[in-house]
Amino acid sequence: RKEVEQDPGPFNVPEGATVAFNCTYSNSASQSFFWYRQDCRKEPKLLMSVYSSGNEDGRFTAQLNRASQYISLLIRDSKLSDSATYLCVVNILTGGGNKLTFGTGTQLKVEL
Amino acid sequence: EAQVTQNPRYLITVTGKKLTVTCSQNMNHEYMSWYRQDPGLGLRQIYYSMNVEVTDKGDVPEGYKVSRKEKRNFPLILESPSPNQTSLYFCASSPRSRLAGYEQYFGPGTRLTVT
Numbered sequence: 001r002k003e004v005e006q007d008p009g010p011f012n013v014p015e016g017a018t019v020a021f022n023c024t025y026s027n028s029a030s031q032s033f034f035w036y037r038q039d040c041r042k043e044p045k046l047l048m049s050v051y052s053s054g055n056e057d058g059r060f061t062a063q064l065n066r067a068s069q070y071i072s073l074l075i076r077d078s079k080l081s082d083s084a085t086y087l088c089v090v091n092i093l094t095g096g097g098n099k100l101t102f103g104t105g106t107q108l109k110v111e112l
Numbered sequence: 113e114a115q116v117t118q119n120p121r122y123l124i125t126v127t128g129k130k131l132t133v134t135c136s137q138n139m140n141h142e143y144m145s146w147y148r149q150d151p152g153l154g155l156r157q158i159y160y161s162m163n164v165e166v167t168d169k170g171d172v173p174e175g176y177k178v179s180r181k182e183k184r185n186f187p188l189i190l191e192s193p194s195p196n197q198t199s200l201y202f203c204a205s206s207p208r209s210r211l212a213g214y215e216q217y218f219g220p221g222t223r224l225t226v227t
Contacts, residue, residue, distance in 0.1 A: 008152075034215070043202055043218035044155070087155070100216060102147075104154035 001026055006088050006103035013110055017078050021106045023088030024070045033064055035073050036087040038105065044087055047073075078110045114139045116219035118203050124225045125193055133188045133222050135203030143206040144186040145170070145216070146178065148199040155202065161186055193226045200224075 006023045013019050025033075033050035048055065050062040050071050061074040071088055088103035116137045125131055137144065145160040147170075157170030161180040175197055177189040186205075190197060203219040 041200075041221070041223075043220050045218070046215050049215075099157070099160075100145075102155040104152060 002103075003027060003101045004088055004090050004103040006106045008104060008106060010107040010109050013078055013108070015078060015080060015110055015112055017110075018074065018076045019078055019108060020075075021073045021086055021088075021108075022070055023072070023103055023106075024068075025088075025090045025101075026069070027090070027092055027101075028069065030069075030090045030092050032091040033062075033071050034089040034091070034100075035060075035062055035071075036089055036102075038085045038087055040085075044102075047086070075108075078108075080110050080112070083108055083110045114217070116203055116205055116217050118201075118219035118222050120222060121220060122223050124227065126227055127194055128192050131190050131193060131224075133190075133201060133203075133224070135186045135188065135219055136184050137186075137203075137205040137217070138184065139205060139207070139217065140183065141205035141207050141217075142183070144180065145204045145206075146176070146186070146188045147202045147204065148172065148197075149202065149221075150199050158188070158201075193224075195226050198224060198226050 004025050035047040036044040037047045038044040048057050050064045052064050054063045059076045063072045085105040085107045087105045090101050092099050119134045142163045146158040147155045149155045156172045158176050159178040161167045167178050201222045204216040206216045
């Protein structure tokens with residue numbers, strides 16, 4: 001089983017739609033969680049951190065469910081510019097320091 | 113401007129010819145890391161460094177070497193490249209700060225092709 005699993009998509013949605021991505025992780029010792037955005041052939045960039053209480057940043061809402069070991073990202077009123085790959089990232093504190101494990105990403109295509 | 117730089121951005125080479133990909137950050141970050149990204153496999157960590165002169169293997173270290181002689185630089189060395197090392201490589205750095213949530217800042221990537 002992969003440490004971090006995501007549906008690869010692609011998710012093709014019309015502009016203005018609400019879209020949700022889920023991600024599951026296998027290591028219960030995981031300590032912090034993130035969503036990164038990656039545009040085609042570009043470097044990943046932090047979209048938002050994910051907190052147990054849930055957090056919102058404009059049209060983006062992230063949720064964490066530790067009991068079920070999954071993380072979600074909700075995008076409301078999607079824009080053409082939201083088209084990208086969204087990477088779920090889990091941080092585990094190990095003896096060698098913190099280790100980030102990346103999911104393979106979910107591709108989103110927002111269309112007119 | 114705070115950034116991570118990598119050079120070269122694109123490289124085509126032949127099997128067995130040693131190469132180095134440089135990585136430099138100007139944010140005074142302690143933690144630096146190298147990843148490779150392949151279709152369907154996502155980002156996989158090659159090596160990481162917690163500080164100067166401290167390096168450790170990631171998930172896929174075979175065929176790679178690194179060094180950390182200065183805080184800002186973390187070069188990736190392929191002593192004898194092979195075609196299975198054809199990939200997109202990213203360098204990243206991070207402050208070792210729990211408050212910062214260990215956010216990683218990525219370089220622009222190096223696309224390597226080994227023929």
